[in-house]
Amino acid sequence: MNAPVSPSVLAKKDVANHFHPYTNLRAIEKDAPLMIVEGDGIEVIDDAGKRYIEGMAGLWCASLGFSEKRLGEAAKRQMDVLPYYHSFSGKAHNVVAEVSEKLISLAPTQALRDGRVIFANSGSEANDTAFKLVHYYHNAIGKPLKKKIIARAKGYHGVTVASASLSGIPTMHQHFDLPIDGVLRVSCPHPYQFAKDGESSEQFATRLADELEALILREGPDTIGGFIAEPVQGAGGVIVPPPTYFAKIQALLKKYEILFIADEVITGFGRTGNMFGSETYSLEPDMLTTAKMITSAYVPFSALYVSGKIYQACADASATVGVFGHGYTYSGHPLGCAIALETLKIYEERDIVGHVRNVSPAFLAGLQKFADHPLVADVRGVGLIGAVELAEDKQARKPFDPKRGVGAFLVRRAQEHGLILRAMAGDMVAFCPPLIITEVQIHELLTRFSKALDDTTTWLKAS
Ligand SMILES: Cc1ncc(COP(=O)(O)O)c(C=O)c1O
Structure with missing residues (x-):
């Protein structure tokens, strides 16, 4: 049924020189991409x-x-006017200011609208930043032990050392010596695979919340700084949570003062029928990660929403240390900002x-x-x-x-x-x-x- 295809010249060139991501490398040498x-x-x-x-x-x-021709045109316009600038040490540029304001106006909660957006180039980097901010924030508020982050089985948060550690997919850890210390794991809300026979979705959600609380108490609430979750788990298998799952989980996060990071790299900007999955599932995250559809993927770009509470604590600490010591050369790259602005405009217009x-x-x-x-x-x-x-x-x-x-x-x-x-x-x-x-x-x-x-x-x- 699957007749062997002779690899094209292009494909031969590719496999001879290109180390493929997320691929069985031996298989692709034979099959051709x-x-x-x-x-x-x-x-x-x-x-x-x-x-x-x-x-x-x-x-x-x-x-x-x-x-989408408009995105190409927006890219050309930006490249002609200002192809690069940064936001380090007292600088910024017009498009990063515009896109920051736009994103804040779209934020799904008041806590995030009271905060800021911090930019990176991918979902992985944005989640890596969130991981670092859990540490920075708790040091800043004098709770240096409150650092462990709870993540879920089958979660996907990216491939940097921190974000791959948060991810709960075994092949992302095997041979990489991951996860790093300080990441704890709970079950994922996948009823078909994990609900017990006869268990209602309500009972299943309660059991998962009980599991989370037991873990928090076992480790000590003063040692748990964050919890990360995708509203709908994507790469783990499109896992749609039972209706009351997040309400139960969020109640525990509030009770034990644990920061909630909503990873909306897939769900952000319309995928679930609302601008954010946080609206679909009534989430109130302290940080919210976006990437991918922020530019319709036309250029690499990501934004992490940080609540006012976290921003203010980080701002105070940076004033003490002398600088907030984090940022990429390409954080808020003008091209990404311009394409994000045009993408968001198209989303609204259409x-x-x-x-x-x-x-x-x-x-x-x-x-x-x-x-x-x-x-x-x-x-x-x-x-x-x-x-x-x-x-x-x-x-x-x-x-x-x-x-x-x-x-x-x-x-x-x-x-x-x-x-x-x-x-x-x-x-x-x-x-x-x-x-x-x-x-x-x-x-x-x-x-x-x-x-x-x-x-x-x-x-x-x-x-
Ligand atoms: C939910 C989620 N978070 C983070 C990432 C990582 O994003 P990136 O591949 O842009 O680093 C992905 C990628 O698929 C994702 O699905």
């Missing part, structure tokens, strides 16, 4: 001219698709959040139709993000042997049918299309997925 050379709306085009619906918006990020709300029912209902398929054990989603989880025996919640690579096979078949999706550990297939997708395109995406699912059924029967 899919070489994408052009983008058009929600589609990308390979070096042989074949088109694919990008069902993952790249890496959960290309919200406006792959050919009411992108309203659009997500309009098309989301077709997307979620379309996914839900696969729930009766013999291979599909669980379907979940919110807004324009979803997942289909496969199982060998769905009644018994028995997964396929990972060695069979069922999810990976399905994704390869989808690619043959002109649809790019992503399979994650546990044979979960994720969907996260560009936010500009229309209902007609959603229908086409689901039709192609359906064909890939049928191919997978045939293959499994034959093997």
